[in-house]
Amino acid sequence: MSCPEYSVFARISKVYGNKGEVVAHFVHGFSFTPTSKQELYCIPPMLHRPRVLHVQAATCAADGLVLLCAELDSRSMAESYVGTYLAINRCDLTDEQAKQSIEPVLNRAVHDKRFGDLGVVSEVLRSSAQDTLLVHGRYSDVMIPLVPEFVDDITADTDVITTHIPQSLLDLQSRL
Secondary structure (H helix, E strand, O other): OOOOOOEEEEEEEEEOOOOOOOEEOOOOOOOOOOOOEEEEEEEEEOOOOOOEEEOOOOOOOEEEEEEEEEEOHEEEEEEEEOEEEEEEEEEHOOOOHHOOOOOOOOOOOOEEOOOOEEEEEEEEEEOOOEEEEEEOOHHHOEEEEEOOOOOOEEEOOOOOOEOOHHHHHHHHHHHO
């Protein structure tokens, strides 16, 4: 029996309203809306609260993904989940959700608005704080944090990842 594969796809950032809804922001390159009854796994799990949330409704809003889950029946319960990461069993993803997942970025070209072509993504370094793209190319290896401040476009529609990195990331590499 093989273990299921889970992917962390969002982080709960705040409470929305008084009915236990929460706002989550996508992480690790995901951008899909969970469907009703999908199970979301909380990371880290807590002893005195549900570890699995069952989606009742989900909508994309201007400030993130608004989730209504069966287990979050009050504002105070929802507040206890702020900062929690949400994972989903990859087998539970619908075909459409899998298409909207842009997690695979290996071997994609990286073009910076200021410095031009940087190379291709050779590795994605994962951490609890943020993912980092390791780009191998004309500046040797450059580590680019996968955050909106540095990465403009990482959609599945194109093979090129667009960035706007600070000079200091290239200066750091030249000192190594």
